[in-house]
Amino acid sequence: MFCDLNKAFDYVNHNILLSKLDFYGITGRAKNFIKLYLNDRYQRVLIRNKYSKSYFSEWEKVKQGVLQGSILGPLFFLLYINDLPGIINDISKPTTFADDTNIIITHSNLTDFKEEINIVVEKISSWFQNNLLLLNFNKTHYMHFTTKSKLTIDTHFSHKINPIINTYSSNFLGLTLDSTVSWKTHIDQLN
DSSP states (O other): OEEOBTTTGGGOOHHHHHHHHHHTTOOHHHHHHHHHHHHSOEEOOEEEOTTSOEEEOOOEEOOSOOOTTSSHHHHHHHHHHTTTGGGTTTTOEEEEETTEEEEEOOOSSHHHHHHHHHHHHHHHHHHHHHTTOOBOTTTOEEOOOOSOTTOOOOOOEEETTEEEEEOSEEEETTEEEETTOOOHHHHHHHO
């Protein structure tokens, strides 16, 4: 399953992040420095038109989020989601890289497989909600990997009213994976 979050870096809650820093042993001066870094930021919007006229909004205090283009932003985000894999490690193999969360679930019995996927989706959805992040079900999808191109298993998954779409190829950290593990789709895109 390839999970997509709505504006993940923008929704990092500073209080939750600071409490997680405590848990990881980042306290004292280091934590105070990070707290100042997070809490004393302001931003505004600049709009330039084609006649080189510039318009600025008022400065507003940043109340949540971490800077995506900074060196610390991705580190803070990783600390923020570091406990996510622990809630599903027993029935899946989660991998996280910045705001990409991917989950591998394997099972030889289709009924048990579907049940485990539903459990994982429920657990991660709850975790995201508790941590004030939103799973984007329009971009979250799953892929059933098989080595036989003719084998199709009709599986449908959803969370509440949100369907999780099956796909036959997906981009993953610069690679295009396909459900038959043939690399044909990736190679075709390179040409």
